[in-house]
Amino acid sequence: MPILSVKKLTKSFGGLMAVSNVNMEINKGELVGLIGPNGAGKTTVFNLLTGIYEPSSGTVTFDSNGVKKDIQGLKPHAISKIGLARTFQNIRLFKDLTVIDNVRIAMHQNVKYGLISSFLHLPSYSREEALLTEKSLELLKILKLGHKKDELAKNLPYGEQRHLEIARALATKPALLLLDEPAAGMNPAETSQLTELISWIRKEFDLTILLIEHDMSLVMKICERIYVLDYGTVIAEGTPEEIKNNKRVIEAYLGEDLNNAGD
């Protein structure tokens, strides 16, 4: 059962076709990779799925609890509420806020107390805030950031900032999680830890995951299916084995040896 179906998705920037005629189908519970050379249009696909860009044409259909909904053209916050969350390749944390506030902000859409309670700090405020803080801490602990909760996000080392991006996305309670190069800038040890963490959160939070990644060791190890993008079009789709041996993919990645990756 597809949770996300993308049909003929196209985005042009002036004359440049950043994404053209992309078809994609992701099933509930799958962990799918989106790979491709630099500038292939991967991040643009994420921006289209999450409403940051409006598609030039094409449809994006999202299945939220059995109800199918076309989400192309919706505002990002509306898409987030439907159950799609993401991390950013170029880290966009709330830099000058604390680690825990980053997570609490992402939980805001599920907060139940209203404005009056926020003005007067009525009992519902204290109750909900306590709950919010507790849940945020739980998430931070899962991503090994519990001890850093009061640090400013900008003061975290790079790898931990990437972890916080994931914690913040999880805080929105997504059904589908989009990870844009979660291992960028990490060393091999950190990457292998992250690989395990991603598989673990998928099970723990009952998630479907679509991830962009250049690190083939990570991609080949955990992705069940892979889409390959080149110059804005999907040039291949299949299991890691199929992708490794696909001629067009090898050409697109000229010089890189996909067969050795993942060992």
Place this chain on the structure above:
Amino acid sequence: MKKTAKSNLAIKLVSLVSTFAIIQLLIYLDIINDYLQATLATICINIILAVSLNLITGFTGQFSLGHAGFMSIGAYTCALITLRNPTIPGFILGVLSGAVAAALVGAIVGLPTLRLRGDYLAIATLGMSEIIRIVFLNLDEITNGAAGLQDIPQFTNWMWLFIYTTGTVLIISNFIKSSHGRACISIREDEIAAEAMGISSTKYKVTAFTIGAFFAGIAGALYASTFNFIDPKIFGFSKSIDVLVIVVLGGLGSISGSIIAAVLLGIITTYLQAFANIQMILYSVLLIIIMIFRPQGLMGSKEISLSVFSKLGDSLKSKKGRV
């Protein structure tokens, strides 16, 4: 944890009550004379204006030059109501109606203009404020046009100023410490990320703008009821700039900064009256000097809190220990 929270609350209450009592005593003893009472009122009104603008500009990150417009709506509404009904209930009704009217205009104007960013938003809010001023100027029959409204009943005294000022500060700082307030702050930090995390940026910009306008309306109502006289000139462009100066001087995103700056500027301008002819020059030079040496404002985005005092106490103690 619970215990310190309780004792903090107690300390806050005690300091609030004693501030009120001390100033009330000074007024009673005529040490704060009529002239200084006007300064006191100006300071309180400016605190309300600055804290509410800080919510819009410092915390939500939306550059607004429209505060004088909201203030004038509060002032005219309250003046017109108390002129017809010069009683305490009339005054209370006047202040609240002024605030609600300003908030309504804030919400209506905010929806289309808050799509704009930075300088464009500043110009749009400035334009809105000028339109409001010109409307008041031309509604002769109601507002008496350029001649303004005279003999507005004076109800404002230290008690009312104190109630409205502490009320404003408490409500806005409570809001900022809530999930809704954090939603506003996240827009200032990174609007795209905030949206991607499910925060409707339009909703929270308009919310901040409306709350800010509400309290600017209260400030305007208090102004009318303190100084007995209003005309459209009072609420021109330069009034909005005055408020912005206080906010920037105190620190964008610091409530305590806005309060400190409002008090300091109030005192400074009072004493500069002695040099009436070069007053504006001195004032401007002072601002330039502060901005050169402390561009983030007096407080940056920090707040004074009781824990700061206890830390200060600790560091003093440890210094003493070393000597």
